[in-house]
Amino acid sequence: xxxxxxxxxxxxxxxxxxxxxxxxxxxxxxxxxxxxxxxxxxxxxxxxxxxxxxxxxxxxxxxxxxxxxxxxxxxxxxxxxxxxxxxxxxxxxxxxxxxxxxxxxxxxxxxxxxxxxxxxxxxxxxxxxxxxxxxxxxxxxxxxxxxxxxxxxxxxxxxxxxxxxxxxxxxxxxxxxxxxxxxxxxxxxxxxxxxxxxxxxxx
Numbered sequence: 538x539x540x541x542x543x544x545x546x547x548x549x550x551x552x553x554x555x556x557x558x559x560x561x562x563x564x565x566x567x568x569x570x571x572x573x574x575x576x577x578x579x580x581x582x583x584x585x586x587x588x589x590x591x592x593x594x595x596x597x598x599x600x601x602x603x604x605x606x607x608x609x610x611x612x613x614x615x616x617x618x619x620x621x622x623x624x625x626x627x628x629x630x631x632x633x634x635x636x637x638x639x640x641x642x643x644x645x646x647x648x649x650x651x652x653x654x655x656x657x658x659x660x661x662x663x664x665x666x667x668x669x670x671x672x673x674x675x676x677x678x679x680x681x682x683x684x685x686x687x688x689x690x691x692x693x694x695x696x697x698x699x700x701x702x703x704x705x706x707x708x709x710x711x712x713x714x715x716x717x718x719x720x721x722x723x724x725x726x727x728x729x730x731x732x733x734x735x736x737x738x739x740x
Contacts, residue, residue: 546646546726550577554611555730556738558586558619558642565620566634574612581608583647585682585725586618588632591639600640601626606647606667606680615644640732645682645725653720656697662687664722668700671717672708679704683725 553575560572585604589597603622605614619642623632653659659666667680679700686696697718698710708714 551728677704
């Protein structure tokens with residue numbers, strides 16, 4: 538039986554990880570800003586850093602999200618992907634300094650990877666999923682973090698169809714193709730911090 542993912546991280550660890558992402562981003566724009574290194578759990582983890590920005594109605598929208606399934610020491614991974622997701626997500630323009638006060642950061646540490654028996658062997662809201670499949674000698678793969686499916690209100694089938702499109706596949710989606718999908722499910726330990734919460738910690 539796999540350990541609960543939350544058992545690895547304390548609330549203090551999660552808060553420190555989010556604050557560190559803000560420190561790294563602020564330090565990118567303000568060279569004099571000191572970036573203290575927090576104490577985080579030992580070990581290497583796949584991770585994602587997601588930036589969201591408040592719009593004029595104070596609703597959060599995606600501003601950048603990039604991570605890695607390669608296992609990285611937490612400090613190194615957070616330092617790299619806090620900047621990569623802010624500056625190098627090809628879906629968005631590089632972040633500007635003036636946007637920082639409107640930001641929130643989400644960190645996701647990925648744990649408990651398991652092979653699914655089939656493409657439906659996962660639980661909405663509990664698991665993130667990665668799919669791999671082939672069509673006409675070409676390989677396709679894509680992933681969604683655990684929060685994506687419930688946030689969109691999708692069924693499993695709708696989520697899988699969207700994920701197939703995300704992989705770049707543009708052909709017909711049918712039961713035979715879904716049956717060929719190899720699925721890996723995983724869980725994540727998530728934390729969120731707004732800039733206001735960060736500023737209260739640091740300033």
